[in-house]
Every structure is written in C-alpha cells, then in structure tokens.
Amino acid sequence: MKYAKGFAWFWWDLLVADTPELTAGALAMALAAYFIGGREQTLSVLLPLMAIALLAASLVKGARSR
Amino acid sequence: MSTPLLLITVIFAAAVEMVEATTVVLAVGVSRGWRPSLQGAVAALVVLAAAVAIFGPALIHLVPIDALRVIVGTLLLIMGLQWLRKALLRASGYLRQRDEAAIFAHERSALAIGTRSGSFDGTAFAVSFKGVFLEGLEVVMIVISFGASTGNLGTASLGAGIAALVVGMLGLALARPLAAVPENALKLLVSLLLTSFGTFWIGEGMGVGWPGVDWAIVWLLGIYAAAALVMVSALKRRSRGVQAHEPRLQEAQGQESSV
Numbered sequence: 001m002k003y004a005k006g007f008a009w010f011w012w013d014l015l016v017a018d019t020p021e022l023t024a025g026a027l028a029m030a031l032a033a034y035f036i037g038g039r040e041q042t043l044s045v046l047l048p049l050m051a052i053a054l055l056a057a058s059l060v061k062g063a064r065s066r
Numbered sequence: 067m068s069t070p071l072l073l074i075t076v077i078f079a080a081a082v083e084m085v086e087a088t089t090v091v092l093a094v095g096v097s098r099g100w101r102p103s104l105q106g107a108v109a110a111l112v113v114l115a116a117a118v119a120i121f122g123p124a125l126i127h128l129v130p131i132d133a134l135r136v137i138v139g140t141l142l143l144i145m146g147l148q149w150l151r152k153a154l155l156r157a158s159g160y161l162r163q164r165d166e167a168a169i170f171a172h173e174r175s176a177l178a179i180g181t182r183s184g185s186f187d188g189t190a191f192a193v194s195f196k197g198v199f200l201e202g203l204e205v206v207m208i209v210i211s212f213g214a215s216t217g218n219l220g221t222a223s224l225g226a227g228i229a230a231l232v233v234g235m236l237g238l239a240l241a242r243p244l245a246a247v248p249e250n251a252l253k254l255l256v257s258l259l260l261t262s263f264g265t266f267w268i269g270e271g272m273g274v275g276w277p278g279v280d281w282a283i284v285w286l287l288g289i290y291a292a293a294a295l296v297m298v299s300a301l302k303r304r305s306r307g308v309q310a311h312e313p314r315l316q317e318a319q320g321q322e323s324s325v
Contacts (some may be wrong), residue, residue, distance in 0.1 A: 010203065015144050019151060026143045026264075030136055033272045043274045047265050048286055051143065052293045058151050063301055066160045 021061065025054035068280065069221050072212055075263070076225030079208045079256045083201040084230050085249055088237035089166050090197025093173035096241070098190035106194025111230065114202040115223075122210045122219045131217075136271035138211040143264030145204075149257030154294060156250050158301035163250055170242070205229075208260075215267055258294065262286040 016023045029050050036043055087107075095103035125134060155161040177193065209226045213219030266283050269276060276282035 010200075014204065014207075015141070017148070019148055022147045022151065023144050026140050026147065029143065030140045030268050033136075033268050033274075037272050041275065043269055043272065044276050044282070047269055047274070048289050051147065051261060051265055052290070055147055055150060055154075055293070056297060058147070059154060059297055059301060062151060062155050063158075063160050063304060066155075 019058055021058050022054060025050075025057075029054070069218065071283070072216055072218060072221050073225045073228075075256075075259045076209060076212055076222050077229045078252060079260065080205045080226040080229035081233055082249065082252050082256050083205050084233035085166065085252075087198045087201035088233055089170050090173060090201075091194050091234075092237055092241065093170050094177060094190045094194045094197075097174045097177040098187050102187040102190035103194045106191040106196075107198045107234075109191075110195045110198035110202060113199065114206050117203075117206050118209055118213075118219070118223055118226075121206075122213050122223075125210060125214045126217060126219065129214075131215075132271045132273075134271070135215050135267040138215045139264045139267030139269075139271060141207065141264070142211055142260045143268065145207075146257050146260030146262075146264050149253055150261055150290075150294065153250055153254040153257055154298055154301065157254065157298050159305050160301060166249065167242075212263070254294070258287055258290050261290050 029047060032050065033043055033047060036046065091103050091107045094106070129137070152161065156163050173193075177190070205226050209219070209222045213222035216222070262283050265286055266276065269282075278285060
C-alpha cells in the first residue's frame with residue numbers, strides 16, 4: 001500500500017502538482033486533435049496556438065499568485 | 067526523425083535531471099562518505115536501466131505506434147509546458163533561480179546531524195539512491211517516450227547514459243555542486259524541445275500532415291521560442307509595473323489609515 005501510494009504520488013507530482021490547468025489543457029488538446037482529426041492542415045496551426053494560449057494562461061495565473 | 071536530434075534532445079533533458087541528482091550524491095559523499103553515496107547512486111542507475119529495458123520494448127511491441135505517439139506526445143507536452151512555465155517565471159523574476167550550491171549546503175547540514183549505525187551507512191545509501199532514482203525516473207520517462215515513439219530506444223538510452231556519465235564524472239572530479247552549469251537556460255531549452263516534440267507527436271498520432279514533415283519540429287521550436295521571449299518580456303513589464311505601483315499603494319493606504 002505504501003509503495004502504491006508513493007507511485008501514485010510520483011505521477012501526480014510529475015504530471016499535475018501545482019499546474020492542473022496545464023495537465024487538463026494538454027489532455028483537451030489531444031481530445032481536440034482527435035475530434036478535428038480529418039482536417040489535417042487546421043491542426044498544424046491549431047495545436048501550437050492552443051499550447052501557447054495554455055502556457056500564457058498558466059503564466060498569468062502563476063504571476064498573479066506571487 | 068533524425069538520430070542526432072533525438073540524441074541531443076535526450077542528452078540535454080537527462081543532463082538537467084542529472085545535475086540535480088549529482089548535487090544530492092555529492093552532499094551525501096562529502097558529509098557521510100563516498101562509498102555508500104556511490105553505492106546508492108549506482109544501485110539507482112541499475113534499477114532505472116532495468117525499467118527502460120523492461121518497459122521500453124514492451125511498449126514498442128504492445129501499443130500501436132499512432133496511439134503511443136498521442137500518449138507520449140501528451141505526456142511530453144505536459145512536462146514541457148510545466149518546465150517552460152517554471153523557466154519563464156524564473157527568467158522574469160517571479161520565481162527564485164534554482165541554486166545548486168544552497169541545496170548542496172542544506173543537504174549536507176541535514177545529513178551531518180544523523181548518526182551512522184554499524185559499518186554500512188544505510189541513511190547515506192538511501193538518500194543517495196532516492197535522489198538519483200527520483201530524478202532518474204523523469205529521465206526514464208523521457209527515454210522511453212522518445213525511444214518508443216521513434217522506434218530507437220538504443221539511441222535514446224545512449225543519450226541518457228552519456229548525460230549521466232558526463233555530469234556524474236564532472237561532479238565527482240570537481241567534488242562540489244555544478245553551480246556553474248546554466249541550469250535555468252538548459253531547462254528552458256529542454257522545455258522548448260519537449261513542448262515541440264509533444265505537439266509534433268500528438269499531431270503525428272492523429273495523422274496531421276505537418277508542413278515540412280520532420281522539419282516541423284524545428285519550426286515549432288522557433289514558434290515556441292519566440293512566444294517564450296514575448297511572454298518573458300510581458301512578465302518583466304508586469305513585474306516592474308507591480309513594483310512601481312506598490313509604494314504608491316502603500317502611501318495611499320498610509321494616508322487612509324492616518325485620516
């Protein structure tokens with residue numbers, strides 16, 4: 001049980017920690033890519049734009065909390 | 067994907083984590099003795115190498131390549147954005163820079179308090195093992211991600227091995243924390259690479275026809291680097307604005323309270 005908790009904690013700390021918005025946003029990006037899938041050229045523009053918007057939102061949150 | 071690009075990316079990513087692990091190994095070695103410290107570090111490296119050897123080929127053979135690329139791309143994107151966020155907040159002064167010398171001093175003083183029991187220093191072994199293992203797990207994830215997505219686990223493992231060897235030897239030769247390594251700059255570069263690869267592989271897994279095919283990683287890197295520069299400059303402006311506003315705010319609050 002102790003090791004299972006430690007393992008779960010490691011993954012939580014690695015992938016979520018204090019930036020759940022980035023984890024949720026990246027998952028949303030993958031989902032969006034799945035649904036838009038057919039329109040290939042759109043995704044090559046949309047994916048980087050979504051990542052930049054996600055990062056900017058998280059930075060604003062980070063800067064405001066300090 | 068070209069082998070040199072894969073190798074360089076993994077070397078840089080692993081080097082960032084290895085600098086942090088080396089600080090712990092050095093602190094243990096200096097304060098409790100080199101033997102248990104190195105034993106702990108080597109034991110952790112063996113466990114990590116075994117994890118790559120077991121899970122890497124299993125992933126390559128069991129998971130369809132497109133699904134694997136989407137999963138790996140999402141994981142790399144999360145890690146890349148997290149590292150990028152931290153590096154940008156540090157570069158703009160919102161977060162303190164990581165100070166290996168201070169961490170080394172802190173670890174050393176904490177370890178000096180404990181006592182040794184018997185001939186084998188279990189505490190020193192455990193601290194060194196844990197330091198290398200925890201930092202190394204992130205490297206394992208990166209090695210497996212890059213290795214599995216490109217079908218080139220050997221090159222990815224070689225990159226991590228080179229980074230561990232070079233950083234470890236450098237740390238042992240100097241016998242002091244690698245404070246001179248520009249860790250924040252290195253982390254910024256690696257985070258840009260991870261974010262670019264993450265985006266690229268999510269798209270690849272979904273069948274996106276990237277303009278420039280594999281060269282898309284380079285233009286993605288350029289776009290993210292440009293965005294990072296704009297964001298750092300905006301954050302710095304905001305920081306200066308807040309600093310300039312604070313004294314006026316305090317003055318106004320002082321006048322209010324005196325009325």
